[in-house]
Amino acid sequence: MLKGITSSAAGTPGVVIKVSDAKGDPATQIDQLKTFVADKVDAIIIGPADGDLGLQISKLASDAGIPMVYVNNQPIRGRNKACSHRHAKAARSMNVHHRPAEISH
Structure with missing residues (x-):
């Protein structure tokens, strides 16, 4: 996936990818995310190292007004099931389908 993103960006004038x-x-x-926020990037695509960090990760990006896309891992799980269900319902309404990652890190 990363290779596809970087190769696509390479052919797009004005697009810079930071990895x-x-x-x-x-x-x-979290430290890397804070650096991206401080650098005022335009967007963040993230594969969370731990799905339980979803709320913290989302808050950092949201507070900075930076759009975020999650890949490879559910951003919220476990004790936050109600919130997770809301996100799943919102994703379905936008025709986005989420499947838990089967790719190991």
Whole structure:
């Protein structure tokens, strides 16, 4: 997926892709996200290192007014099931289908 995004962006004038890999470490990923927020990027595509970080990740991006797209992992699960169901319902209404990731990190 990353290869497809970067190759597509390479042919699009004015598009710059910044890539970070937390290597599955949630604390590193939060630090990387904070850097992107400080850099005032236009959008963030993220594969959460831990789905339970979804609320924290979403708040950082939302507070900065940066749109975010989640891939490969549900952003919210477990004790936040009600919120997860709302997100799933909203995604279905936008014709977006979510399936849990089957790709290991």
